[in-house]
Amino acid sequence: xxxxxxxxxxxxxxxxxxxxxxxxxxxxxxxxxxxxxxxxxxxxxxxxxxxxxxxxxxxxxxxxxxxxxxxxxxxxxxxxxxxxxxxxxxxxxxxxxxxxxxxxxxxxxxxxx
Amino acid sequence: xxxxxxxxxxxxxxxxxxxxxxxxxxxxxxxxxxxxxxxxxxxxxxxxxxxxxxxxxxxxxxxxxxxxxxxxxxxxxxxxxxxxxxxxxxxxxxxxxxxxxxxxxxxxxxxx
Numbered sequence: 001x002x003x004x005x006x007x008x009x010x011x012x013x014x015x016x017x018x019x020x021x022x023x024x025x026x027x028x029x030x031x032x033x034x035x036x037x038x039x040x041x042x043x044x045x046x047x048x049x050x051x052x053x054x055x056x057x058x059x060x061x062x063x064x065x066x067x068x069x070x071x072x073x074x075x076x077x078x079x080x081x082x083x084x085x086x087x088x089x090x091x092x093x094x095x096x097x098x099x100x101x102x103x104x105x106x107x108x109x110x111x112x113x
Numbered sequence: 114x115x116x117x118x119x120x121x122x123x124x125x126x127x128x129x130x131x132x133x134x135x136x137x138x139x140x141x142x143x144x145x146x147x148x149x150x151x152x153x154x155x156x157x158x159x160x161x162x163x164x165x166x167x168x169x170x171x172x173x174x175x176x177x178x179x180x181x182x183x184x185x186x187x188x189x190x191x192x193x194x195x196x197x198x199x200x201x202x203x204x205x206x207x208x209x210x211x212x213x214x215x216x217x218x219x220x221x222x223x224x225x
Contacts, residue, residue, distance in 0.1 A: 002158070002159075006156075033212065033213075035213075041217075041218075042202060042215040042216065042217050042218045043157070043202075043213075043215055045212035045213070048207075048212065056212060058212060088156070090156055090157060092157075092213070100206070101147075101159060101162065101206075102159075102206065102207075102213060103159065104149075104156045104157040104158070104159075105156055106155055106156040107155070107156040
């Protein structure tokens with residue numbers, strides 16, 4: 001039990017649609033990151049939010065966007081879904097600072113058909 | 114830049130066998146090092162970590178020692194169980210880049 005909760009756990013969307021994934025971070029954690037994990041691959045960094053501001057971004061197009069709220073919970077939005085967006089989306093929370101432990105949620109499985 | 118290299122899988126062992134999964138890293142300074150585990154159909158769980166050279170992280174019978182001289186953090190377990198079947202990721206925590214650097218993962222199958 002990491003204290004990081006994600007919703008929904010599974011969902012199916014059609015190509016071209018939009019999706020919003022949600023994450024509630026561990027209590028007191030002010031930093032949230034999102035990762036995409038395709039089947040059989042390692043997680044790939046999408047972006048990070050610190051105190052409601054985007055604080056780093058990986059190699060993902062602008063149709064991947066996010067929000068962090070004052071209570072440090074977060075959303076990942078993906079517009080114009082493509083088949084290759086099918087993956088496990090992982091949320092990770094931590095306290096800002098080098099070397100602090102990062103805790104992951106169980107993930108949201110997105111299937112795009 | 115920072116990077117992590119871990120042995121390719123899948124690794125298949127019989128129950129009670131000895132396990133080693135190799136991990137080496139390239140990084141500036143002396144970062145913390147992590148092993149994460151992902152059980153089938155689940156997210157990532159932190160298995161163990163070490164924060165400085167010669168530290169040994171341990172959890173659930175797994176151990177890994179932070180070796181500065183060989184830049185390694187190999188994962189070991191003396192007697193594996195079927196329930197250890199999972200994918201294991203060696204990882205460097207974020208520094209200025211704000212992202213975890215993961216190895217490609219090693220899938221472990223334990224046969225009864």
